[in-house]
Amino acid sequence: LNGVRVLSVDPVRVTNAEVKTTVEIRRIDTANLTVRTGGNLTQIPTTDPLAPESVVVNATGAVALETGAVIDVSGRGYPVNKSYPGAVVPGDATGGSHLGYGGLSSSPLGSTFGSIYRPQEAGGGAGNGSTGGGIVRITTGPVSGAGAVEVRGGEPSYYGTGGGGAIAIEYTTATGSVLSNLVARTGNTSTTSRFGGSGTIYLKGSASTYGDLTVDNGGKTGQATELPSLGNGVAQAGTTAATLVTDRAVNIPAYFAGNWIEIRDSANVLKGTWRISTAANGINAKTVILVPNGAETISMVAGNKWQGVYRFDNVTAKNGANLISSDPLRAASASYQGGGVTTTLSSPLVSTGPVEIQGYVDARSITASSLTVRAGGRLSHPPTVDPNNPEVLTLNLTGALTLEAGATIDASGRGYPNNTSYPGAVLPGDATGGSHLGYGGIWSGPLGSTFGSVYRPQEAGGGAGNGGPGGGIVRITSGSLTLDGAIRANGDKGTSDRTGAGGSVWITTGPVSGAGAIEARGGDGAYYGTGGGGAIAIEYTTASGSVLSNLVARTGNTSTTSRFGGAGTVYLKSGTSTYGDVIIDNKGVVIQQPTELPSLGLGIAQAGTAGATLVTDRAVNIPAHFAGNWIEVRDSANVLKGTWRISTATGGITNKTVILVPNGAETISMVPGDKWQGIYRFDTMTLNGVRVLSVDPEIGRAHV
Numbered sequence: 001l002n003g004v005r006v007l008s009v010d011p012v013r014v015t016n017a018e019v020k021t022t023v024e025i026r027r028i029d030t031a032n033l034t035v036r037t038g039g040n041l042t043q044i045p046t047t048d049p050l051a052p053e054s055v056v057v058n059a060t061g062a063v064a065l066e067t068g069a070v071i072d073v074s075g076r077g078y079p080v081n082k083s084y085p086g087a088v089v090p091g092d093a094t095g096g097s098h099l100g101y102g103g104l105s106s107s108p109l110g111s112t113f114g115s116i117y118r119p120q121e122a123g124g125g126a127g128n129g130s131t132g133g134g135i136v137r138i139t140t141g142p143v144s145g146a147g148a149v150e151v152r153g154g155e156p157s158y159y160g161t162g163g164g165g166a167i168a169i170e171y172t173t174a175t176g177s178v179l180s181n182l183v184a185r186t187g188n189t190s191t192t193s194r195f196g197g198s199g200t201i202y203l204k205g206s207a208s209t210y211g212d213l214t215v216d217n218g219g220k221t222g223q224a225t226e227l228p229s230l231g232n233g234v235a236q237a238g239t240t241a242a243t244l245v246t247d248r249a250v251n252i253p254a255y256f257a258g259n260w261i262e263i264r265d266s267a268n269v270l271k272g273t274w275r276i277s278t279a280a281n282g283i284n285a286k287t288v289i290l291v292p293n294g295a296e297t298i299s300m301v302a303g304n305k306w307q308g309v310y311r312f313d314n315v316t317a318k319n320g321a322n323l324i325s326s327d328p329l330r331a332a333s334a335s336y337q338g339g340g341v342t343t344t345l346s347s348p349l350v351s352t353g354p355v356e357i358q359g360y361v362d363a364r365s366i367t368a369s370s371l372t373v374r375a376g377g378r379l380s381h382p383p384t385v386d387p388n389n390p391e392v393l394t395l396n397l398t399g400a401l402t403l404e405a406g407a408t409i410d411a412s413g414r415g416y417p418n419n420t421s422y423p424g425a426v427l428p429g430d431a432t433g434g435s436h437l438g439y440g441g442i443w444s445g446p447l448g449s450t451f452g453s454v455y456r457p458q459e460a461g462g463g464a465g466n467g468g469p470g471g472g473i474v475r476i477t478s479g480s481l482t483l484d485g486a487i488r489a490n491g492d493k494g495t496s497d498r499t500g501a502g503g504s505v506w507i508t509t510g511p512v513s514g515a516g517a518i519e520a521r522g523g524d525g526a527y528y529g530t531g532g533g534g535a536i537a538i539e540y541t542t543a544s545g546s547v548l549s550n551l552v553a554r555t556g557n558t559s560t561t562s563r564f565g566g567a568g569t570v571y572l573k574s575g576t577s578t579y580g581d582v583i584i585d586n587k588g589v590v591i592q593q594p595t596e597l598p599s600l601g602l603g604i605a606q607a608g609t610a611g612a613t614l615v616t617d618r619a620v621n622i623p624a625h626f627a628g629n630w631i632e633v634r635d636s637a638n639v640l641k642g643t644w645r646i647s648t649a650t651g652g653i654t655n656k657t658v659i660l661v662p663n664g665a666e667t668i669s670m671v672p673g674d675k676w677q678g679i680y681r682f683d684t685m686t687l688n689g690v691r692v693l694s695v696d697p698e699i700g701r702a703h704v
Helices: none
Strands: 004-006 012-019 022-025 027-035 040-042 055-059 063-065 136-139 166-170 200-204 212-216 225-227 232-234 243-245 260-264 270-276 287-291 305-318 322-325 329-337 343-345 349-351 354-358 360-363 365-368 370-373 378-380 393-397 400-403 408-410 473-477 480-483 486-488 504-508 517-519 535-539 569-573 581-585 602-604 613-615 630-634 640-646 657-661 675-688 698-703
Touching (some): 305 343, 329 343, 349 354, 517 535
Parallel strands (some): 004 022, 027 063, 305 329, 322 343, 354 370, 370 400, 400 480, 504 535, 535 569, 581 675
Antiparallel strands (some): 200 212, 260 305, 630 675, 640 657
């Protein structure tokens, strides 16, 4: 073929095919295909968005591209203002979307679409701009050579760049550098810096189980990569054997063929995880047929629970990628690499193996066997923008959490923004530092009120009055902690000269070791009020090294006008503790503002009190941060009945009512008229250069 466009609805079948110049064709079935130097095999341009063109090569032997030869369908996808059927079309001057969103110039963003495992979708056109990339489907054998495969967004652009597309390579063996030369980033040139998101690269070798996913935006920080969501629900009437009738609101797009669905019975017991059939009838409206993984029998019934999931052997996100998936990500291992810019994992990751962090990475939730933050790495969560839903970094690890020297988990400045605090808390006046468990330094009234848990801190630090943000929230559960770097949730001054309060670090682990530090202090560098201290809580079995001597929850230590805040709290509970120890230490900063432990109060049990359920007579509802706090209960004659903790389970606190938890085998039996009193219980209390206010009693030995 030489300089031609070949139209044939039926496949073209030949023994050997050779392309010498530009050739447009829909399909070739051949033993061997060679694209000569200067040759370009491409598709016919797409004109009908309901029937996008593609080029399909089925080779039983070799597909060879000589140096200088290309298979190039760039700009042959969806035309301007067109996209996948049912997808949102981008606004004017906004880049086209595929698996990466296009760069935003004017709303809306075009919605993402397509398959990661079996991509056969064209790239979306830009808003009043350029066309998307086309579709190449090749079936062949081993991979070799030094060439490249690209599905990047278009460039250059003055406004929004196009989002990345999708590469999927299933192969037996690979030699050469081809698999290192795969590009699915956004366009890398935008005069107005309106960059899109990365596409996806999926590789599955013969030894793979589920294949590997890479999301790499080439060093550009822009829009997200959002994997299409199948969703979840309950199997409907007509579900039987391998046929699942979903309760989706809309029909299932064809590109979900080959995706995974997790099935559980009505009691939430896992029945299995299976792929959607890729056969012609695998998807029909809202119904799918699932395929066994082996010899097992699929037996679904109406009422079963279904959930779309993505399964991979390894997930790698790097170089400015922002990976979002409403459907759970399940992987055997994962690696996140900043590469000079921040890489973001916006959706929870579940890995059955280890996870590694290099460079700057933002995440919300990682569940894994272990996690290592390498030297120079920084793991954080995104900044809080909605005060009713503060961001949190949650790590659930069955094994070790390791931070090398020079590595950090750092949520500093990621808590409540300026003039914002815990719901219902008093906001600080202008130039007054943010509060948490320590008050912020006052410049103008009022002081922001204190809030939060000493035992189970999960609250962000309050923002300063017209100033910096508070510290964020770090929650860690691990088998062990080796800390030679630092974990921080400090307040910050942002672009101002008054600072936010420290946030929260709560760690539940086994052995603790290392020479690192943990901080939840108010922000430094203030001219006016410094932020108050936050809260650190560490529950552990044993400790070695110096970590537990390097815990800081003070106020900010710099204020040109000497408007200092109060200290936060440090709570430690070892494997031999009864109630744990609390330390309140302002680290030598002059005493000005106090540390005030939030008060649950006292009163009389009201009607509805029975068993372990206490209906209080508080004037206002009980904040969620009191879960895990202690309540002392006495009968109407003031005889002690017991002291119990508020349940931390869902429903443990409802409005003004709490459920208490037995300390052992005893039965809790409360009745209306009993007296209740919130208290704080510790084995020891260590105070150093602080002023402590607490309406509720503190019980324990004090060291001053």
